[in-house]
Amino acid sequence: MDKIIEVNQLKKSYKKRRSKEYIHAVNDISFTVNRGEILGLLGPNGAGKTTTIKMICGLLIADSGTITVNGINIREKRLGALNHISAVLEGNRNLYWRLTVKENLEYFAGNRGLSRKDVRERIEDLLVKFRLKDKESELVNRLSRGMQQKLAIAVAMLAESDVILLDEPTLGLDVETGYEVRELLKEIVRDYKRTIIISSHDMDVVQDLCERTVIINKGKVVTDDKVENLLKLFDVRAYTLNLGGLLSDEQQQLLLQKFPQHEYTPDTYESILQINLAKSEEIYDLFDVLKLETTPVESIDRSIVNFEQIFMKIVKGDTADEMAQSS
Amino acid sequence: MKWLNLLKANTRKEYLELKRYLPNTIAMLFTFYIVFLGLFGTIQFIGDPSTQDVNTQYVIVNYIFWFLTITVINSIGYEVINEGMRGTLEQLSMSPMGISRIMAARLISTTFINLIIVIVLLYISMLTSGQWLNIDVITIAPILVLTLISMFGVGFIIAGISIILKQVQAFLQILQFILMGLTFVPLSLSPVIAYLPFVKGIDLVREVMIDGLTWSQFTMGDFMLLGFNAIFYFALGLGVFVYCERVAMSKGLLAHY
């Protein structure tokens, strides 16, 4: 497939203030992005997401490693590469507060060398699509945070670049506005064929929007997989059964042998059995055990795993590995 | 074409901001006028009556240039600091036009708009004092252009330093007085001063406006010095700026919020 962005062995460290120590913000990160793909860059605070994004946008020079955009090496031909990129960086303050919504769009277009005439139609389109049309003459400092964020995204869309990077697009927004921005991003994904990289520590954003996710932690890539596969991977067959009575000692013994991880909460009227199945066929073993005493099964629920749990597991697993290695 | 769009966009932004903050703009012009009246009054009442007229003329020209250099050089410094905090500096740095071109466009457009203001102030000052200077546009324009180029160089240096040094605000306060020195110092003090940025240019403008000199009365040396000064400081400024930009991109200083 056509790789529009290739990040190869990227490293960046910052010098700590008033000390000789360095923070390895990005420590050997590699990944690629296919044309037209929506990639989630996921990781806890301080993982190195913003640092990675800024290097791709040419705002930070990497200590080592290479980044190519459309085959252009950003270190060698920075301005050439920037032709294909636009971004909304963290926070929503990257707008001119003394200018109106429309003037901001026009000014940023001008700074990319486009005239007001060139972008007139595009701006109209964006204002309508982003539901900012009735605010076009409003000064930016009078807008709500959500609207400012939408405008910032509109500014990034204006350039019609192949790649758009969004750093924490829903950070600091209330639940409702966060939802609105997510819906808007969905529309963008649907209506404009762009390659989009979204960084976030908000799982909803990634689960909602992304096809693939690169999870980073402490400056390193932890996993790089389709969101779908990750969900499958952790699609632990976790079941919760409500039983209309108690299990016999024999049943309990058998369960312990077959499913050492299970949890049993006895109750004369409604016992609860939580169980993880390694393979789907194991459900028959479970029923064999229950059948011994014809224990009534009132309900069976399959637990739903969300991305957040997966993410926490991966990140925790990663730290556990590290601890195991260092000890 | 792209260049022109860049220039237009920045001129428009400058204009819109001045218009939107009209009370600020008016206050700034008012301050200019009050200070001018103060200087003028001082010369009238305590100056030597025999040199009064010439002194007033000097003050008008110097003061006008001082105002122009402050509004261009000092404000680019403050702008860069503010935009660094706002995050817009990063946004600008992602433009495929490059940040140094955008800064150049800023310098040119700010100068253009402030030049219009300065011309109005010049006429108000002449009207107030009754001292009519020799406004020989044909002679002044080329000198002014070269002088401004040298000024842009200094603007670039200030913009660059403002990106990488956070404590630059205190320096910008002092800079006003450095600029005052550069615009008020007479070349007759020492020939070496002519090598400082835009001093030679302002000196030539003074000679035109006060002593009524024309092109033909300047020497080849004057032109050479003026041209050299413009090229040297512009190149130096651009070099310093590009260097500072690279430092900022290595250390992550384009945004300090």
Ligand SMILES: Nc1ncnc2c1ncn2[C@@H]1O[C@H](COP(=O)(O)OP(=O)(O)O)[C@@H](O)[C@H]1O
């Ligand atoms: N300009 C900077 N100077 C010094 N340290 C920084 C700077 N920017 C980020 N860091 C540090 O680098 C690490 C990664 O930061 P960042 O890339 O912002 O992570 P994320 O965006 O994933 O939260 C953090 O430990 C952060 O404190």
Ligand SMILES: [Mg+2]
């Ligand atoms: Mg971040």
